[in-house]
Amino acid sequence: MAQEISLEARVAASIRELRFSFGGVVESFSAEVGKMVSAGEIIGRLKREELTKKRQLKLEGYNKMRATFEQLKKKLEGDDDPDKKYLMDRAQADLNSSVLEVELAQLEFDGAELKCPFPGLVMDDGGIAPGMAISPASFSVKIADLSSIKVQAEVGQEKMSLIKKDQYAEFTPLSLPEAVYKGRIFGFTPGPLDRRSNDFGVWCSLETKDNLLPGMTGALKIYFDR
Template identity: 35%
Template structure:
């Protein structure tokens, strides 16, 4: 087995997109920007949804007033109006659910970063652009997931069934990074070995280097 393997720095790429269709009203993060978990990335225009919520709240107030009036007139749950009461209760419950659904959709008009990372591809979104759940995904590099990956020959697979300690040298970085290999795996074409890199400072996707045993 060789004592040195060349490879490159990789990381998990998180892809996020809006759950709703709508027009972009603001963009807070663009390509290359750093994000913290739950940072706002972009927002959709909320005017239509807010109007819908106001309408649902007005409908709820009407249904609630009808329910309160009915229960005051018929306080006995065992009287002949129990079926009418059940119907009005169901109508009230449905109204509450409609309000909750619109509130959820309002929350979904904001797109947040699910991890600490760096915006890799903002899909060119700008205010005024109409997007759908199937379009304009934003890719974020998860900076907590950097790893070094290298390819091995098939004959060397037995050497990497169990973890091995090694030192990773990244070109352009002065300090070596100590780590341990993860079990070898195949992507269907190559046999690959990964080493998690605990320190992300200074690391960038695609950096090349070598792993020394």
């Protein structure tokens, strides 16, 4: 029969902070606290009228620069005069700068959308609302990364020597008593969870994370001979 210890445990997940890369006026925002979001879902968008005009202006500037470059290239092609070669080099540099300006304008346009790159649960909406003017990298939205879900159990120091990395474990949440989530121990907290009890935390990664949410409690069984 497998030897085991059973510990009180809680589901945990990393909290990520998402921010708009650029400043502007919020057009729409859908990251309400408690909402589940999918990976790649757009949760906010800035007004893009000015960004659209800026991108178009940079693109027209590039087209003019490209036409000037092609005319100069055709006119000076095959001419080895150092002064004329300098003019070609300068025209090439101006064209390259114009390309970069278009790319930066496109990045700013794309940055007007705030996407969640992982499946998550909104913990804090950052106080963002449509119509607000925000500055770059301000007003962070806090989202629990559901792809990072793991289990933390409390263990007394007298039992810590029994627990090793990669030991097999099973987690059963109180809300899903028929479910058994298989996993492996991967480490301890760097210090006690509670100064009064001096209990440490032990971390367990899970093979599957379906239907688990941060804060769920249950029992973690750690086996010594599996």
